[in-house]
Amino acid sequence: MPTTSRRARRLAPLWRHLAFALVLAVILYPLLWMVLTAFKPTSEIIASAQLWPKEWTLGNFTTGWTFAGIGSFTTFLTNSAIIAVLSVIGNVISCTLAAYAFAKLSFRGSSIMFAMVIAILFIPKEVLLIPQYTIFHALGWTNSFLPLVVPQFLALDSFFVFLSVQFLRGLPKELDEAAVLDGCGPFRRLWHITIPLITPAIATTAIFTFIWSWNEFMPQLVYLNTPENFSVSVALRFFLDASSGSDLGPMTAVSLVSLLPLFILFVVFQRRLVEGSAMSGLK
Amino acid sequence: MTLTPAKSPTQGTTVTKPDVPRKTQRRKAFDFRRSNTGYVFLTPWMIGVVGLVCLPLLISLYLSFTNYNILGAPKWVGLENYIRLFTQDQRYVHSMLLTLGYVVVSVPLQLVSALAVALMLAPARKGQSLYRALFYLPSLLGASVGISITWRAIFDRDGAVPQFLASFGIPEQSWINNPGTVLWVIIALEIWKFGAPMIIFIAGLHQIPKELYEAASIDGAGPIRKFFTMTLPMLSPVLFFNLVMGVISSFQTFTPAQIVGDGNGGPTDSTLFYAVYMYQQAFQYQKMGYASAIAWIMLIVLGAVAALLFLTSRKWVHYAND
Numbered sequence: 001m002p003t004t005s006r007r008a009r010r011l012a013p014l015w016r017h018l019a020f021a022l023v024l025a026v027i028l029y030p031l032l033w034m035v036l037t038a039f040k041p042t043s044e045i046i047a048s049a050q051l052w053p054k055e056w057t058l059g060n061f062t063t064g065w066t067f068a069g070i071g072s073f074t075t076f077l078t079n080s081a082i083i084a085v086l087s088v089i090g091n092v093i094s095c096t097l098a099a100y101a102f103a104k105l106s107f108r109g110s111s112i113m114f115a116m117v118i119a120i121l122f123i124p125k126e127v128l129l130i131p132q133y134t135i136f137h138a139l140g141w142t143n144s145f146l147p148l149v150v151p152q153f154l155a156l157d158s159f160f161v162f163l164s165v166q167f168l169r170g171l172p173k174e175l176d177e178a179a180v181l182d183g184c185g186p187f188r189r190l191w192h193i194t195i196p197l198i199t200p201a202i203a204t205t206a207i208f209t210f211i212w213s214w215n216e217f218m219p220q221l222v223y224l225n226t227p228e229n230f231s232v233s234v235a236l237r238f239f240l241d242a243s244s245g246s247d248l249g250p251m252t253a254v255s256l257v258s259l260l261p262l263f264i265l266f267v268v269f270q271r272r273l274v275e276g277s278a279m280s281g282l283k
Numbered sequence: 284m285t286l287t288p289a290k291s292p293t294q295g296t297t298v299t300k301p302d303v304p305r306k307t308q309r310r311k312a313f314d315f316r317r318s319n320t321g322y323v324f325l326t327p328w329m330i331g332v333v334g335l336v337c338l339p340l341l342i343s344l345y346l347s348f349t350n351y352n353i354l355g356a357p358k359w360v361g362l363e364n365y366i367r368l369f370t371q372d373q374r375y376v377h378s379m380l381l382t383l384g385y386v387v388v389s390v391p392l393q394l395v396s397a398l399a400v401a402l403m404l405a406p407a408r409k410g411q412s413l414y415r416a417l418f419y420l421p422s423l424l425g426a427s428v429g430i431s432i433t434w435r436a437i438f439d440r441d442g443a444v445p446q447f448l449a450s451f452g453i454p455e456q457s458w459i460n461n462p463g464t465v466l467w468v469i470i471a472l473e474i475w476k477f478g479a480p481m482i483i484f485i486a487g488l489h490q491i492p493k494e495l496y497e498a499a500s501i502d503g504a505g506p507i508r509k510f511f512t513m514t515l516p517m518l519s520p521v522l523f524f525n526l527v528m529g530v531i532s533s534f535q536t537f538t539p540a541q542i543v544g545d546g547n548g549g550p551t552d553s554t555l556f557y558a559v560y561m562y563q564q565a566f567q568y569q570k571m572g573y574a575s576a577i578a579w580i581m582l583i584v585l586g587a588v589a590a591l592l593f594l595t596s597r598k599w600v601h602y603a604n605d
């Protein structure tokens with residue numbers, strides 16, 4: 001900015017930080033509210049408008065943990081974790097295999113198949129939910145984790161196939177060619193040469209799969225029918241129905257606990273999350 | 284993540300054909316062998332595409348012409364479901380209009396917020412990556428049930444927002460139980476998640492050559508002029524990507540409608556989003572045939588909207604190599 005004075009230029013960063021801080025305060029307010037409310041006694045939540053707790057308590061967590069009498073929150077956390085971890089394993093294996101085929105192997109029909117990968121990206125999951133339900137119902141898989149986990153082993157999350165294909169194409173061809181000359185087959189090439197090079201793409205797939213699975217709601221609501229199978233999302237919905245809004249403290253406390261794994265992933269992997277999101281528009 | 288320099292972040296947003304190695308005479312025999320390996324690697328995917336995408340699409344198309352409650356056999360009724368939806372089912376028409384209105388309002392608001400912040404966060408400066416991460420955080424959390432519950436509490440009676448507004452003399456009332464305001468609470472939640480498109484905008488802004496701006500500055504162009512004549516056209520492919528993705532995902536809004544609303548589309552059907560209505564018909568009333576018709580219309584509407592966007596995009600999306 002050639003027209004602004006030197007003094008203004010020196011002050012500009014300060015104003016910028018101030019503006020960001022203000023916007024961030026508004027954006028992060030709900031999270032702050034959540035954390036502080038979780039430690040307030042319910043009477044104080046209702047009576048006082050003050051954000052900072054006058055009295056700190058862990059009571060909301062203990063009440064919330066066995067809320068509505070349908071089971072322990074430990075069960076729901078475990079269920080969500082099982083579903084998420086199996087989804088991660090499935091997506092990492094199946095999407096990497098599919099992406100490797102598209103990016104590094106030549107076979108008849110590969111362009112059409114890749115076009116289908118992109119097409120699947122645009123099909124709303126809601127549209128497939130009803131017919132998939134009838135299929136899983138016929139297989140006797142409803143009220144189990146199978147309908148939530150098995151599809152992940154079939155590379156249907158096109159985003160990750162696409163992400164890995166993009167990544168694989170960026171790798172130098174020479175390594176593969178050298179390995180071919182040494183008589184190395186496609187499986188050994190994948191395992192020894194490609195996998196070590198594409199760990200960033202695999203990590204991005206793993207982290208986003210975990211987050212998506214953890215946040216998933218409609219399919220879990222459809223397929224998990226009894227409390228011992230409830231995931232965190234479904235259990236929270238159940239809590240909300242059972243409470244009358246007067247249990248705001250426990251409700252907020254368990255909601256906060258439900259977000260903890262995501263907070264931890266964010267803190268540990270924030271760079272990878274932001275860059276992964278930039279690469280293919282993941283949320 | 285260490286990206287290979289040859290690959291730019293925005294290339295992840297463009298659709299390109301897979302890299303099929305050129306077949307040379309020498310390698311022909313070898314290529315043939317590789318050919319089968321490709322299918323081996325794709326076996327899970329092919330099973331998935333046939334079993335969980337193509338077959339389900341056909342099943343639901345068939346079911347949409349039947350009455351089916353999962354227990355008995357489907358009963359063929361022809362076009363009855365479709366006719367009933369548009370001529371007799373006012374709640375359905377309402378849910379369609381509500382969802383379209385929601386998309387038209389929330390997606391542009393979210394994209395404008397995302398672009399505004401992206402413009403400030405794109406230049407390489409100290410502290411930018413921390414800001415980017417913090418602005419991005421709501422996108423990660425926003426889809427969860429936990430956040431929707433928090434949102435509900437903040438906007439409910441005695442919640443933080445009504446209390447805050449009360450200090451300006453605006454009468455304190457619940458935004459949740461009020462059919463006139465609850466939709467705005469859900470729109471606010473959608474805007475709150477602007478971090479994901481913001482990150483993509485930043486990646487797009489980094490692709491614009493700096494020389495362009497320098498040349499424009501020499502020519503005396505001001506920041507506003509530079510934005511409209513250079514930044515926006517150069518950014519249009521990314522804007523287009525964000526627009527298509529935003530429309531598709533916000534048309535499917537379900538979680539906040541279920542949690543912030545009363546779970547049944549209320550109060551007085553003000554949160555009866557398209558996906559909520561489909562869910563009700565299919566899994567609460569067991570009208571699988573009727574719900575399949577609703578699902579297929581969703582597919583057709585989204586297909587039409589995407590086609591429309593792609594067609595109009597020729598007028599306003601500029602690709603660098605054009």
